[in-house]
Amino acid sequence: MAPHNPFDRISEPNQTTYPTPVFLRMARSRRSRTPVFIAIAGLLLLILGWRSSVKLSVKSPFSTSYRLSSNGPLLYSAPNLHSQTESPLLAPPTRDDNSTVSMGLQKTNPSFHLLLPATESNSNFCKTLLSTFALAYPPPTLINYGKKFDGDSWDKGSHAGKIRGVYDFLSDKKKVKDEDMVLVVDGYDVWFQLPPAIMIKRYQQMIIEANNRLRRRYGTELKIAEGEGGSEMGPKYIQTVIFGADKLCWPNGLSEPACAAVPYSTLPKDVYGPLTDTDPDGFLNRPRYLNSGTVMGPAKDVRAIYGVAVEKVEKDNRGTLGDQFVFAEIFGEQEYQRETQRLSTQGTGGRWYEWLSSALGASDSPLATNQTINNMTVIPGRQYEFGIGLDYTSAMFQTMTHSAHDIDFLTFNDSTPFSKIMAEHQYLRAFPSVPPMDIQYAHGPLWYSSPGNHSLESKDGILLPHSDKLDDLPGHLDWFEVPLATNLYTGTVPSLVHINGDKSLLDDWWPSMWYQPYGRALIRRYIRSTQTRQAARAAAAGGQTWWDMRGGRGGVWTDTGLWMSWGEVCKNAEDVFQDGKGKWGREEGSRKVTNGFGKVVITDEDEDE
Numbered sequence: 001m002a003p004h005n006p007f008d009r010i011s012e013p014n015q016t017t018y019p020t021p022v023f024l025r026m027a028r029s030r031r032s033r034t035p036v037f038i039a040i041a042g043l044l045l046l047i048l049g050w051r052s053s054v055k056l057s058v059k060s061p062f063s064t065s066y067r068l069s070s071n072g073p074l075l076y077s078a079p080n081l082h083s084q085t086e087s088p089l090l091a092p093p094t095r096d097d098n099s100t101v102s103m104g105l106q107k108t109n110p111s112f113h114l115l116l117p118a119t120e121s122n123s124n125f126c127k128t129l130l131s132t133f134a135l136a137y138p139p140p141t142l143i144n145y146g147k148k149f150d151g152d153s154w155d156k157g158s159h160a161g162k163i164r165g166v167y168d169f170l171s172d173k174k175k176v177k178d179e180d181m182v183l184v185v186d187g188y189d190v191w192f193q194l195p196p197a198i199m200i201k202r203y204q205q206m207i208i209e210a211n212n213r214l215r216r217r218y219g220t221e222l223k224i225a226e227g228e229g230g231s232e233m234g235p236k237y238i239q240t241v242i243f244g245a246d247k248l249c250w251p252n253g254l255s256e257p258a259c260a261a262v263p264y265s266t267l268p269k270d271v272y273g274p275l276t277d278t279d280p281d282g283f284l285n286r287p288r289y290l291n292s293g294t295v296m297g298p299a300k301d302v303r304a305i306y307g308v309a310v311e312k313v314e315k316d317n318r319g320t321l322g323d324q325f326v327f328a329e330i331f332g333e334q335e336y337q338r339e340t341q342r343l344s345t346q347g348t349g350g351r352w353y354e355w356l357s358s359a360l361g362a363s364d365s366p367l368a369t370n371q372t373i374n375n376m377t378v379i380p381g382r383q384y385e386f387g388i389g390l391d392y393t394s395a396m397f398q399t400m401t402h403s404a405h406d407i408d409f410l411t412f413n414d415s416t417p418f419s420k421i422m423a424e425h426q427y428l429r430a431f432p433s434v435p436p437m438d439i440q441y442a443h444g445p446l447w448y449s450s451p452g453n454h455s456l457e458s459k460d461g462i463l464l465p466h467s468d469k470l471d472d473l474p475g476h477l478d479w480f481e482v483p484l485a486t487n488l489y490t491g492t493v494p495s496l497v498h499i500n501g502d503k504s505l506l507d508d509w510w511p512s513m514w515y516q517p518y519g520r521a522l523i524r525r526y527i528r529s530t531q532t533r534q535a536a537r538a539a540a541a542g543g544q545t546w547w548d549m550r551g552g553r554g555g556v557w558t559d560t561g562l563w564m565s566w567g568e569v570c571k572n573a574e575d576v577f578q579d580g581k582g583k584w585g586r587e588e589g590s591r592k593v594t595n596g597f598g599k600v601v602i603t604d605e606d607e608d609e
Contacts, residue, residue: 111180112196113299115169116556117143117162118187124506126570128185129556131192131496133566134515134522136448138196139552142187143169143559159322160313167306169559170299178300186293189499189506191513193485195448198438199495202395203242203296210239210389213266218342237338239389241297241305243327244397244498245287251325253374257332258325260373261339261366262288266392271489273427283402287392292327293498294397297387305330305386330386333376337384339367394487398494401501409483409512425488432491435479439493444478445514449522450529464524470587473521482514511578520577520584523566527554 114137118125132140143165149158166184170176181200215235223234249259265286270276272284279285295302309326312318318326343354343365358368367373378384391397398407408421412435422431434440484493499505515522555565570576571584581587 110177112138112200113176113180113182114138114140115143115166115182115184116140116187117165117184119144119147119149119158121569121573122188123573123575124188126573126576127506127510128187128190128192129566129570130519130523130576131190131513131515133526133554134449134519135192135195136526137192139555139557141169141557141559145558163306163309163313163323163326165559167303167310170303170306176299176303178298180299181296182299182302183296184294184302185496186498186500189503190294190496191499191510192496193513194439194493194495195442198442199296199396201438202495206242206389206391206395207239211235214239218338237385238387240301240387241295242389242391242396243331244291244294244399245390245392245394246289246291246399246500247285247287247402248282249289249328251321252328252332255374256329257336257373257376258328259289259332261332261336262290263335263366264288264364267490268429270427271429281402283405285402287394287399287403288390290328290331290388290390291397291399291401291498291500292324293399293500294496295327296396301387304383305388308383308386331388331390333384334386334388335366336373336376337378339365343367393490393492394494395490395492396495397498398485398487398492398496399498399500400505403487404502404505406487406489407485407497408488409509410486411481411483413480421488428488430491432486432488432493435484435493436491439479439484442479444476445482446473446477446518446522449526464528466528467524467588470581471521471524473518473525483512484514485509485512516578520579520581520587523554527566529553 114132116125116128129140144158144161147161147165149161170182176182181203183199214237218236220233221236222231224231245265249262252258254260265288267286269286271286272279275284277285295305305327308330309323312326312329318329346354354363354365354368357363358365400407408417410417410432412433415433418431418433422428485497486493497509499509510516552563555563556569557563567585574583
């Protein structure tokens with residue numbers, strides 16, 4: 001697998017603009033305007049009568065988990081988000097405080113798995129890794145680390161191997177349970193910005209909002225209630241898995257369902273001003289196309305998506321264009337099926353309304369445009385519904401293809417640059433002058449590297465003794481005082497930033513990330529905070545501080561079960577810190593450093609490397 005997805009370097013296609021529909025041109029002429037208005041008035045009366053005759057009394061889809069089919073995705077019931085501290089996914093299991101560290105502990109709440117497909121280490125990989133340490137994400141699991149690919153395709157089979165590697169890991173029921181939460185991100189160009197509690201809560205809220213939209217658009221149907229027997233009304237379609245959203249559709253063809261059949265963005269139609277969605281270069285497009293570099297959802301449902309992707313790659317030979325192509329195709333096929341079924345089952349009023357709105361260029365159905373869409377071939381027995389949706393507001397995943405102009409690093413307690421920013425972005429609807437509420441209620445940025453009572457930290461750590469030179473951190477820091485990458489048009493501060501597209505941003509923007517100036521001290525503190533009995537108990541229990549039964553802090557797991565510390569995978573990545581303090585582990589003349597399992601990871605022999 002290449003350190004950068006080669007598709008990030010290709011010339012991104014311009015978006016095609018389409019001529020004004022003939023009916024709309026007629027409607028704009030004075031001679032035709034009166035009969036058109038009469039037709040619209042009659043149609044509105046017809047629709048009002050049609051809608052008033054249909055009344056459904058349905059049970060809330062979030063009170064029960066519904067299964068779409070025998071092998072369809074399971075609804076992930078997002079809980080009510082009343083608490084400002086933690087949700088059930090983050091809550092530790094109940095245990096006896098007198099129990100031993102590792103005996104008698106059961107992790108009953110779901111685990112949170114962070115997967116990073118990466119075949120080797122480099123400075124960009126280490127930047128991603130540092131961002132997970134600074135914010136206390138679960139210890140990443142590296143997919144395909146150390147593997148060599150030598151296939152015949154342009155990427156030597158690395159992208160097909162990436163899909164297979166993630167699928168195989170998720171299929172191991174000893175490591176991953178169906179109800180666990182899974183986050184898969186590219187290993188070389190993703191920087192986390194906000195803590196996992198905020199990421200998870202935004203996912204939950206986004207799922208609730210998306211399922212409400214789906215119920216309004218596609219309605220309900222009779223479903224078998226899981227675990228209860230019998231049947232009841234449930235939503236026809238549900239969303240459980242969220243991918244990032246891009247402004248451009250590539251490498252799929254523009255007439256393929258992956259580009260032409262996907263829903264329009266939920267952002268306002270004029271979010272970028274009068275040229276929104278009509279910019280031939282795509283910079284002013286609302287994000288609506290799937291990006292495969294970030295995905296989050298329940299393990300069962302993510303595994304199902306990767307399973308069909310493996311089938312497309314290994315049986316249908318669809319993997320030669322990369323994983324981006326395959327996952328976008330799966331999403332496009334899902335949406336094409338949803339819309340064709342909706343349009344084909346509409347009543348008379350619905351068909352008239354769809355026809356007129358399409359003729360006037362006002363339809364919200366992507367299938368109603370004048371654009372030619374290649375009809376997909378439906379294979380009997382194949383599943384097309386996978387509960388996939390996109391993060392249109394970039395609250396979770398900020399992709400960067402043609403989006404750099406949307407982003408600025410704001411320090412919210414300094415309003416000095418605000419007027420300049422507003423002058424440069426004339427169509428901003430509402431300038432984000434304060435961070436979102438979920439950030440304001442969160443612990444301060446430096447808390448996550450050593451959560452809990454900092455007085456318990458050992459200054460005589462086994463691995464990293466305290467150093468006044470290396471461990472200097474501000475006494476207090478809150479989110480208003482640090483620069484945060486902010487989407488000026490949506491007003492969101494994304495949980496992570498995915499630097500796809502322009503790779504120069506990997507160097508240009510890295511010093512602006514809030515944790516970069518404190519990177520070395522944060523990692524040292526993060527590792528040192530694991531050396532207490534309380535930390536060991538938490539590691540076995542799981543929960544907010546520790547995420548699965550494997551534990552581990554300050555390093556990574558491989559998909560083969562090997563633990564590697566930061567010093568092993570990133571000991572030569574001084575450009576990550578950019579502080580001039582030297583090579584990791586030998587800043588003050590250290591000659592020997594061991595990891596948490598007693599393995600020597602830095603020795604005198606490393607001196608000459």
